[in-house]
Amino acid sequence: MAVNLTEPESLLPVKGVRLASVTAGIKKNQTDDLVLIELAKNSQCAAVFTQNKFCAAPVTLAKKHLQTKTPEFLLVNSGNANAGTGKQGMLDALQSCELVAALTNCDVNEVLPFSTGVIGENLPVDKIAAALPDLYDQLLEDNWVKAGRGIMTTDTKLKGISRQIQLQGKTVTVTGLSKGAGMIQPNMATMLSYIATDAAINKNLLQQCLNSAVQLSFNSITVDSDTSTNDACVLMSTGQADNEIITDHSSDEYQKILNVITEVCLYLAQAIIRDAEGATKFVTLQVNTAGSIDDARKVAYTVAHSPLVKTALFASDPNWGRILAAVGRAGVEFDIDNIQIYLGDVCIVSAGGRDAAYTEEQGQKVMNQQEITIRIELNAGDSSACIWTSDLSYDYVKINSEYRS
Amino acid sequence: MAVNLTEPESLLPVKGVRLASVTAGIKKNQTDDLVLIELAKNSQCAAVFTQNKFCAAPVTLAKKHLQTKTPEFLLVNSGNANAGTGKQGMLDALQSCELVAALTNCDVNEVLPFSTGVIGENLPVDKIAAALPDLYDQLLEDNWVKAGRGIMTTDTKLKGISRQIQLQGKTVTVTGLSKGAGMIQPNMATMLSYIATDAAINKNLLQQCLNSAVQLSFNSITVDSDTSTNDACVLMSTGQADNEIITDHSSDEYQKILNVITEVCLYLAQAIIRDAEGATKFVTLQVNTAGSIDDARKVAYTVAHSPLVKTALFASDPNWGRILAAVGRAGVEFDIDNIQIYLGDVCIVSAGGRDAAYTEEQGQKVMNQQEITIRIELNAGDSSACIWTSDLSYDYVKINSEYRS
Numbered sequence: 001m002a003v004n005l006t007e008p009e010s011l012l013p014v015k016g017v018r019l020a021s022v023t024a025g026i027k028k029n030q031t032d033d034l035v036l037i038e039l040a041k042n043s044q045c046a047a048v049f050t051q052n053k054f055c056a057a058p059v060t061l062a063k064k065h066l067q068t069k070t071p072e073f074l075l076v077n078s079g080n081a082n083a084g085t086g087k088q089g090m091l092d093a094l095q096s097c098e099l100v101a102a103l104t105n106c107d108v109n110e111v112l113p114f115s116t117g118v119i120g121e122n123l124p125v126d127k128i129a130a131a132l133p134d135l136y137d138q139l140l141e142d143n144w145v146k147a148g149r150g151i152m153t154t155d156t157k158l159k160g161i162s163r164q165i166q167l168q169g170k171t172v173t174v175t176g177l178s179k180g181a182g183m184i185q186p187n188m189a190t191m192l193s194y195i196a197t198d199a200a201i202n203k204n205l206l207q208q209c210l211n212s213a214v215q216l217s218f219n220s221i222t223v224d225s226d227t228s229t230n231d232a233c234v235l236m237s238t239g240q241a242d243n244e245i246i247t248d249h250s251s252d253e254y255q256k257i258l259n260v261i262t263e264v265c266l267y268l269a270q271a272i273i274r275d276a277e278g279a280t281k282f283v284t285l286q287v288n289t290a291g292s293i294d295d296a297r298k299v300a301y302t303v304a305h306s307p308l309v310k311t312a313l314f315a316s317d318p319n320w321g322r323i324l325a326a327v328g329r330a331g332v333e334f335d336i337d338n339i340q341i342y343l344g345d346v347c348i349v350s351a352g353g354r355d356a357a358y359t360e361e362q363g364q365k366v367m368n369q370q371e372i373t374i375r376i377e378l379n380a381g382d383s384s385a386c387i388w389t390s391d392l393s394y395d396y397v398k399i400n401s402e403y404r405s
Numbered sequence: 406m407a408v409n410l411t412e413p414e415s416l417l418p419v420k421g422v423r424l425a426s427v428t429a430g431i432k433k434n435q436t437d438d439l440v441l442i443e444l445a446k447n448s449q450c451a452a453v454f455t456q457n458k459f460c461a462a463p464v465t466l467a468k469k470h471l472q473t474k475t476p477e478f479l480l481v482n483s484g485n486a487n488a489g490t491g492k493q494g495m496l497d498a499l500q501s502c503e504l505v506a507a508l509t510n511c512d513v514n515e516v517l518p519f520s521t522g523v524i525g526e527n528l529p530v531d532k533i534a535a536a537l538p539d540l541y542d543q544l545l546e547d548n549w550v551k552a553g554r555g556i557m558t559t560d561t562k563l564k565g566i567s568r569q570i571q572l573q574g575k576t577v578t579v580t581g582l583s584k585g586a587g588m589i590q591p592n593m594a595t596m597l598s599y600i601a602t603d604a605a606i607n608k609n610l611l612q613q614c615l616n617s618a619v620q621l622s623f624n625s626i627t628v629d630s631d632t633s634t635n636d637a638c639v640l641m642s643t644g645q646a647d648n649e650i651i652t653d654h655s656s657d658e659y660q661k662i663l664n665v666i667t668e669v670c671l672y673l674a675q676a677i678i679r680d681a682e683g684a685t686k687f688v689t690l691q692v693n694t695a696g697s698i699d700d701a702r703k704v705a706y707t708v709a710h711s712p713l714v715k716t717a718l719f720a721s722d723p724n725w726g727r728i729l730a731a732v733g734r735a736g737v738e739f740d741i742d743n744i745q746i747y748l749g750d751v752c753i754v755s756a757g758g759r760d761a762a763y764t765e766e767q768g769q770k771v772m773n774q775q776e777i778t779i780r781i782e783l784n785a786g787d788s789s790a791c792i793w794t795s796d797l798s799y800d801y802v803k804i805n806s807e808y809r810s
Contacts, residue, residue: 053741054733054757084729086758119726120759307712307797308805315806321524324489328459336458352459353491354525392712397799400713401720 002157003282003370003390005274011144011175012162014196016040016238020138021150024131026124027079027117032150034128036100036135037074037194043238045071045112046207048214050231056083057093058113059230065097069109073100074234075128076192078153078179081230082115082123092123099129103136116179116192116230117153148177151192154399155179159271165260167243167253172199174260178268180231191218193233193268199257200239201246208249209258210235217265220387221273222304235261273388278395281313284373288384295332296385299376302330310392313372318363320348327376334380342375343367407562408687408775408795410679416549416580417567419601421445421643425543426555429536431529432484432522437555439533441505441540442479442599448643450476450517451612453619455636462487462494463518464635466502474514478505479639480533481597483558483584486635487520487528497528504534508541521584521597521635522558553582556597559804560584564676570665572648572658577604579665583673585636596623598638598673604662605644606651613654614663615640622670625792626678627709640666678793683800686718689778693789700737701790704781707735715797718777723768725753732781739785747780748772 017039024034039045047066049059065071075096082089097111115123148160162175180191201209210233218233239245246253274282285304290296303309306326312319323341341349344366348358366372422444429439444450452471454464470476480501487494502516520528553565567580585596606614615638623638644650651658679687690709695701708714711731717724728746746754749771753763771777 052730052733053739054729081726084726084754084758086756089758119724119730305710307801311802311805314802317806319524321486321489324459325457325524328457334458349489351491353489353494392802394799394802396712397716397719397797397802400716401722 002275003279005157005159005271007158008145008160008162011148011160012164012173013141013144014173014175014238015141015198015240016043017196017236018139018141019143019147020135020140021143021146022131022135022138024077024127026077026127032146033077033079034131034135035076035147035150036139037076037147038139039072039236040238040240043070043236044201044203044206046203046210046235048210048233054084056081056115056230057085057089058082058115059232061090061093061097062112062114062232065109065112069107071112072106072110073104074112074114074194075100076114076151077117077123077128078151079117080115080121080123081117081119083230084120085122088122092125095125096123096128099132103132112234114192114230114232116151144175144177151177151179153179154277155275157275159268159275161264161267163260163264165256167199167241167256170241170243172197172241172243172257174264176264176268178272180272191231191233191272193218193265194236195234195261195264196236196238197257197261198238198241199246200241200243201237201254201257205246205249205254206235206237209254209261212258213262213265216262217269220385221269222301222387222389270388273390276390277399278393278397279390280370280393281391282371283313283389283391284371284386285389286373286375286384286386288375288377289381290378290383290385291333291381293383293385295378295380296383297387298332299327299330299378300385300387302326303374303376304387304389307392313367313391314393316364316367318343318348318360318367320354320363323374324349332378334378338379340377340379344369344373407680408684410562410676412563413550413565413567416553416565417569417578418546418549419578419580419643420546420603420645421448422601422641423544423546424548424552425540425545426548426551427536427540427543429482429532431482431532437551438482438484439536439540440481440552440555441544442481442552443544444477444641445643445645448475448641449606449608449611451608451615451640453615453638459489461520461635462490462498463520464637466495466498467517467519467637470502470514470517474512476517477511477515478509479517479519479599480505481519481556482522482528482533483556484522485520485526485528486522486524488635489525490527493527497530500530501528501533504537508537517639519597519635519637521556549580549582556582556584558584559682560680562680564673564680566669566672568665568669570661572604572646572661575646575648577602577646577648577662579669581669581673583677585677596636596638596677598623598670599641600639600666600669600673601641601643602662602666603643603646604651605646605648606642606659606662610651610654610659611640611642614659614666617663618667618670621667622674625790626674627706627792627794675793678795681795682804683798683802684795685775685798686796687776688718688794688796689776689791690794691778691780691789691791693780693782694786695783695788695790696738696786698788698790700783700785701788702792703737704732704735704783705790705792707731708779708781709792709794712797718772718796719798721769721772723748723753723765723772725759725768728779729754737783739783743784745782745784749774749778
């Protein structure tokens with residue numbers, strides 16, 4: 001059902017990163033649900049997390065551990081979010097880290113825990129404990145595809161990408177994974193994403209690079225406006241590409257690595273939308289000439305969240321009046337006589353109403369496509385924003401009304 | 406499909422108000438779609454309108470006419486919203502008023518136009534012109550039920566109510582109608598509502614009374630967060646009940662009329678939610694002990710708009726984790742360890758997670774009901790808000806993806 005999303009056949013290993021994935025029995029469907037990622041010594045790690053106040057226990061603990069140590073292991077389970085689990089949830093997350101630390105002789109603070117799945121059920125730590133020795137034994141550099149499958153929940157397709165660039169004559173590799181299909185919204189979502197590079201870059205720049213890339217990618221997508229309790233995006237660098245360490249924010253090398261990380265994040269974020277629950281359309285909302293970036297994002301998200309716009313997209317119905325109504329209620333200042341709304345290249349709204357040259361046939365032609373761009377020119381300034389979303393289909397309702405049964 | 410909504414068998418006439426409804430052929434299904442309401446001389450009229458920037462031509466014109474004259478006629482068509490129609494839309498709305506004025510020998514400013522239906526198609530003024538003489542001939546005081554049907558679009562049930570109270574020994578009648586089923590959200594929706602009373606009350610107090618009643622009723626409901634371009638709520642008083650005119654905001658008489666108007670508005674607003682597109686549940690969101698009313702409303706609307714909460718309600722699934730996640734992302738300050746969330750009388754969340762005494766059976770019992778109250782205690786202040794919403798069902802998607810075909 002995913003919209004123009006092809007699974008990668010293979011992903012490039014990143015020197016200094018080993019991964020493993022096993023079936024621990026946390027998910028009901030007996031597929032892989034426990035993933036371990038090992039980082040070589042001297043690696044760096046940057047991360048961004050959900051802004052939901054009810055963030056899950058592993059999120060709280062991962063943030064804490066990141067502040068004290070550079071991680072050696074990331075432990076990820078799917079099938080259970082360990083969220084809304086109160087004090088027991090914190091104990092369970094900590095115990096999972098302790099199990100990894102005991103097995104690998106590292107410090108408990110050097111383990112970051114991540115969980116994704118159903119909210120409000122206690123984490124089955126016994127199943128994790130039983131699966132860990134086998135998981136540890138299977139760590140391999142060339143295991144990204146298997147790890148990508150291990151973090152999936154309602155995803156229908158593996159989401160992963162690799163890129164290589166040259167830095168100072170050295171080949172640098174970036175490989176990333178993401179998961180997520182529902183509860184996806186601005187400020188991180190039910191999504192997890194792990195991106196690694198062997199480029200050498202200092203810790204502050206690594207975090208800055210991640211923040212910048214996330215803003216234009218994972219923080220610019222929405223399926224259903226629901227921010228999850230567990231979202232996390234981690235960027236790791238092992239420094240084993242032998243490039244001279246990047247420490248200067250204004251250097252060409254930083255710009256190159258920023259560009260490739262942004263490209264990888266954008267691919268992974270858009271892959272989540274392409275595989276959104278019940279999605280039949282991949283929709284780009286481009287808002288231009290706004291008074292501010294905030295205004296542009298407000299208009300884009302108001303249209304993207306409108307159930308009426310989303311059902312019209314599902315129906316391939318050029319019901320542009322619903323787009324106009326959503327723009328009009330976004331709470332943003334503009335002159336309705338000056339704005340234009342485009343469906344693809346077709347101008348649908350100008351001079352306060354339907355564009356004089358618009359015909360239903362033109363609109364229908366765009367709406368029949370699987371990938372649709374809605375462009376809104378506010379003519380109120382020079383700011384822009386671009387976000388991506390999906391439609392609202394029967395299958396969205398089906399998936400989300402049957403998820404727990 | 407409406408949730409516990411019974412059509413009124415009859416509605417009480419209001420002295421000084423006559424109504425008529427005919428089939429003009431604007432709607433495709435050949436049911437009544439043109440309504441005329443006549444107000445006796447010396448009546449007063451208060452109104453609130455959509456806050457959508459793309460408000461429809463009739464909204465713009467009705468506001469303008471209300472500023473200059475007290476209306477004698479309200480002309481309402483269903484089947485076409487005359488919205489997103491630019492300059493032609495304004496000409497069409499004006500021409501409709503002129504037709505009524507010519508037929509009835511009143512001033513064009515004494516006619517208020519209202520439209521509801523599909524956005525972006527030109528109003529068929531020729532059909533209105535052809536139907537008007539017959540419509541005018543059929544004006545009757547005892548015609549509220551027929552008029553209520555004439556303003557319906559995707560509504561499955563007529564929404565109307567009558568109440569009587571005593572004011573200074575005189576019997577005062579209030580009768581109201583509403584329509585609307587989708588594109589319903591705070592700040593007025595795709596809804597129209599006409600409420601009339603024969604009580605004598607001065608114009609300023611009438612507007613004040615309407616504003617107050619609307620805030621607690623029509624501005625406290627949401628189906629899908631989409632504010633329509635055409636929302637209007639009109640409160641008319643004819644003064645023919647022979648009570649001494651109410652001019653004092655602090656009088657017992659004002660309080661009595663305010664109470665009954667609020668009761669009528671609340672019934673009519675809740676009736677819209679009960680008949681919401683695809684609704685199988687009537688959901689009350691009560692947020693208490695918030696830091697401010699704004700905070701309380703923010704939390705209530707965030708939960709009410711969450712597609713994941715709405716699909717869980719449709720599935721009768723006590724998936725309380727979705728409620729907790731929505732509360733957590735509302736952007737409101739509170740201590741997660743101090744809040745409680747109740748499903749009916751069952752405490753589902755306390756101390757930062759699932760309540761220790763909660764069992765799935767308890768939650769399931771509440772979720773199986775057609776009317777469900779979700780109560781959230783933020784323990785961050787002493788403000789409250791109460792709003793009403795519906796669930797998100799297959800039929801919502803069906804209705805909104807097939808509406809124009």
